[in-house]
Amino acid sequence: MLKRLVILAVLSLSSLMLSGCLVGEGKYLKKVEEADNLSKELTTLQEKYSALSSENEGLKGALAKLKDEAAGLAQDKEKLTADNRELQQVLQAKSDSLSQNIVELRQKVSQLEAENARLKADIASTQKAKEEQVREVSKTYEDLLDKMKGEIAQGQVTISELKGKLTVNMVDAILFDSGKAEVKPAGMDLLQKVVEILKDVKDKAIRIEGHTDNVQIVGNLAKRFPTNWELSSARAINVTRFLQSRGIDPAVLSAVAYGEYHPVAPNDTDEGKAKNRRIEIILVPKDAP
Template sequence: MKRSTGSSSPPPPPTDLPRTSRRAFGFTAALALLAAGCVLPGTHEAVLDERDRLAAESKRLGERVTLLEASNESFSGERVELIGQVEDLREAREKLEGEREALETQVAELAARRQQLETDLATRDAQVEEEQVEVGRLRETYDALVVDLQAEVAAGRIEIERLREGIRVKLAQEVLFPKGSAIVSAEGRDVLRRVAGRLEGGAHRVEVQGHTDDLVIRGRLARRYPTNWELGGARAAAVVRILESGGVSGDRMRAVSYGSHEPVAPNRDAAGRARNRRIEIRLIPLEGEPAGEQAGRTAGP
C-alpha cells in the first residue's frame, strides 16, 4: 500500500446536521480519505518495473561511460604515440633530404669529373696520335742516318741507337776533332752536315753532349781549357754551330758538357779512354729529358 501525496485532512462536517447524520458523514469522509491514500496493485508493479528499468539503464550508461573513458585514455595514448611517430617520420624525412642533397652534389661532382676525364682522354688520344706520327718520323730519321753514315757506322767510328724516346748518335772524337782540339775537322764537318740534313725537319730537341776521358789537361791546352769541363763544352758548342749552319733551328738545340763524368768504358788504358772521348747527339722530346734506356736497334760495331 502507498499513501497518496495529497492532503489527508477531511472537510469539517456541517454543524447544522443532526447527530446521526454527522456520524454518517464522518464515516463516508473517512472511507474517501482511505481510498485516496491507497495505490492499485497494477500501478505499483508498473512503478517497480520502471524503477528497475531505470536502474538497469543507469547501470548500462555507467558501464558505457566507463568504457568511453577507457577508450578515451587509449585514444590519448595512441595520439601521443602517433605524434611521436610523426616526429620520427619528420626527422627521417629531413635526414633523407640531406642525403639526397649530398647525393646530388656527388652526382654533379662525378659528372664534372667524367667531363674532365673525357677531355683528358681526348687530349691524350691526340697526344698519342701525335707521338705515333713522331715515332714514324724518328724511325725514318734513324733509317736515313744509318744509310747516310753507313761507312762510319761500319768502321765503328759512329754508333746510332733508337731509344724509347728519340735517337742517340755517338761520334768518336777522332771523327770530329784532332787530338786536344775543339776545332771540327773537315771530315767532321762533312759528317755533321749529313746529320743536320736529317735533323732539320724534326720536332725533337737536339742535345749535343761533350764527353772526355779523365786525363788532366796540361801545357798550352790547359791555358784555353783548364779542365775537361771546358774542353767538353767547347766541343759540344762547335758541333751545335755546324748543325745550325746546316739548317737545324737553334731554338731546338742545346750544348752540354759532361766532362769525364759519364764514361762508357774504364779509363785504365788508351782504348777505353778513346771510347770515352766522344760527342753524343740526342734527339729527345721537347718536353722530356734525355732517354737513357735503349728500346730499339743499334747501328754500330
C-alpha cells in the first residue's frame, strides 16, 4: 500500500513537473514571438525614421532655399519700390515741365493768333490800298490815252501799263531838236498835257529816264556831251525840271540816264535808232526801286 502510494506520488510529481515545463515553454514561445514582432516594428520604425529624417533634411533645405528666395524677393521689392519712387519723381518732373510747356505754347498760340489777325487786317488794308492804286493808275492811264490820242496816233507817244507801273514813252524828236538837250516849245506843250494828268496822282513816284541810240557823239557837240551818257542825262534832267516848274512835287521826281544801254529796238536801222532815242516818264510805287 505504501509502495502504491509512493508510486502515485511519483507519478503525480512527474505530472506536475511535465505540466510546469509545458507552461514555461508556451510562455517562452510567446515571448519570442513578441520579441520578433517588436524587432520587426523597430526595423519598420527605424526605416520610417530614416525616411522622415531624409524628408526633414529635404524640407529644411527647401525652407532655407525659400528663405533665400524670399530675401532676394524682398531686396528686389525694395529696389523696385525705390525705382518706382524715382520713376514717379521723374514722371512728376516731366509732367510739371510739360504743363509749363503747354502754358507757354498756349500763350504763344494766343500771341500768334493775335499776330495773324493783325497781319490779315494789314493784308486786307494793303490789298485795298493796292487795288486803289491800281484803279488810280488805270484812271491815269485812261486819262493820258485820251489826252494824247493825237500824239499816240502819230507814233510820237506810246503809253503802257503793267502791274501798277505806267510808262509814257516819248520819242526825242517831239521834245528836242537834234543834238540839243533843251525842251523845245512843241515838247513843252506835250509835257504840259502830262503835267495836267500827273499833278493829281498821289502816292506815286515819277521817274524820268533818258535814252539814246548807239551813235557816238562827234564834232563840236562832243565838247558839251562827250558821250551819250551826258546827252541822255541832260535831257532827263531838263524834262524833270520842267515838270517841277509846272507844279509837280520835286520830292516824287527823279532823273535817270541810261545812254545807249537800254535799247527797245535794234540799232541797225534808222527806225530802230529813232525808237531808242526817247524819254520815258514812269509812274511807280514810292517804295519801288
